[in-house]
Amino acid sequence: MENIEVLIVKYLQNHLSPKEKDEVDTWRKKNLENEKVFQDIQIIWKESKDLKYFDSDKAWKKIKPKKKKSKLIYITGFSIAASIALLFSIWHLNSDKTTNKTLEFATLDLIKEIYLPDSSKVILNKNSTITFNEKQENSREVFLKGEAFFEVKKSKIPFIVSTKTTKTEVLGTKFTVQTTKDSTFVFVEEGKVSFSELNLPEKEVILTKNDIGIFNNNKQKIEKKITTTNQFSTWYNNTLIFNHSPFLEVISIIQQKFNIQIQVENPMLENEFFSAKIRQPNKEKVFEALKLAFNCEIIKSEKGYIIR
Numbered sequence: 267m268e269n270i271e272v273l274i275v276k277y278l279q280n281h282l283s284p285k286e287k288d289e290v291d292t293w294r295k296k297n298l299e300n301e302k303v304f305q306d307i308q309i310i311w312k313e314s315k316d317l318k319y320f321d322s323d324k325a326w327k328k329i330k331p332k333k334k335k336s337k338l339i340y341i342t343g344f345s346i347a348a349s350i351a352l353l354f355s356i357w358h359l360n361s362d363k364t365t366n367k368t369l370e371f372a373t374l375d376l377i378k379e380i381y382l383p384d385s386s387k388v389i390l391n392k393n394s395t396i397t398f399n400e401k402q403e404n405s406r407e408v409f410l411k412g413e414a415f416f417e418v419k420k421s422k423i424p425f426i427v428s429t430k431t432t433k434t435e436v437l438g439t440k441f442t443v444q445t446t447k448d449s450t451f452v453f454v455e456e457g458k459v460s461f462s463e464l465n466l467p468e469k470e471v472i473l474t475k476n477d478i479g480i481f482n483n484n485k486q487k488i489e490k491k492i493t494t495t496n497q498f499s500t501w502y503n504n505t506l507i508f509n510h511s512p513f514l515e516v517i518s519i520i521q522q523k524f525n526i527q528i529q530v531e532n533p534m535l536e537n538e539f540f541s542a543k544i545r546q547p548n549k550e551k552v553f554e555a556l557k558l559a560f561n562c563e564i565i566k567s568e569k570g571y572i573i574r
Contacts (some may be wrong), residue, residue, distance in 0.1 A: 331342040453498040506547040527570030
């Protein structure tokens with residue numbers, strides 16, 4: 267296999283063949299150190315864009331200290347400042363080698379994809395943190411602050427996502443957990459999930475495909491809802507999906523996603539349903555889709571927008 271540093275760079279540039287991409291993915295899943303190296307280089311790739319070269323020797327000494335010949339790789343988009351960026355590595359390992367290491371992965375303004383020790387995939391949203399033990403032979407548990415999508419590898423060992431107030435337990439499925447100041451949301455994309463208050467696991471609520479579990483910190487109660495809109499996947503797959511969704515639910519989601527206020531002045535629209543798949547959604551694209559579907563007018567107002 268070609269030098270792994272070079273392959274990672276090509277991977278990030280989307281210049282690999284399918285076979286080479288599979289090789290990199292397999293290498294990432296081999297162990298946590300490999301995944302850490304990949305993530306560090308990805309940070310460099312996304313955050314260092316000013317200069318046209320990357321001193322891999324300086325950067326790699328900070329990632330994996332070892333003797334190697336100095337090498338200069340010329341790649342558009344990389345910066346020599348990469349070696350400095352690595353000082354802010356978002357992986358933190360306990361120094362005591364006699365105990366099971368605790369790994370913490372945090373994001374700032376970037377979405378990150380990581381693999382856990384059991385090869386489960388996690389897509390961590392911006393401004394989120396996930397913590398877990400390096401060795402997970404008899405348990406699979408992570409602690410989440412913020413939002414993450416999980417694609418859990420099937421196993422007889424339960425996979426647990428704990429937050430400050432809740433616990434989500436699965437065997438193998440795809441789901442999103444979102445924590446805010448007041449609430450925790452769990453959306454199930456595939457499979458079955460057990461959702462409960464952290465200290466009351468016996469009062470679990472079972473969620474299946476398209477179910478949303480909501481725990482409100484003030485009410486101290488879990489609510490279960492069925493949605494026809496996968497609003498929880500928009501941030502990681504950049505696609506907004508409505509499937510025969512009630513019009514008012516659509517409006518509520520649009521308001522939340524784009525942080526705007528919308529007033530509906532046409533009462534007949536309240537009984538309508540909307541279906542659409544909007545890639546790379548922005549406010550203008552969504553408004554245009556609504557205009558075409560309902561032959562309505564959307565105008566700007568002092569407080570936001572009005573639909574007539």
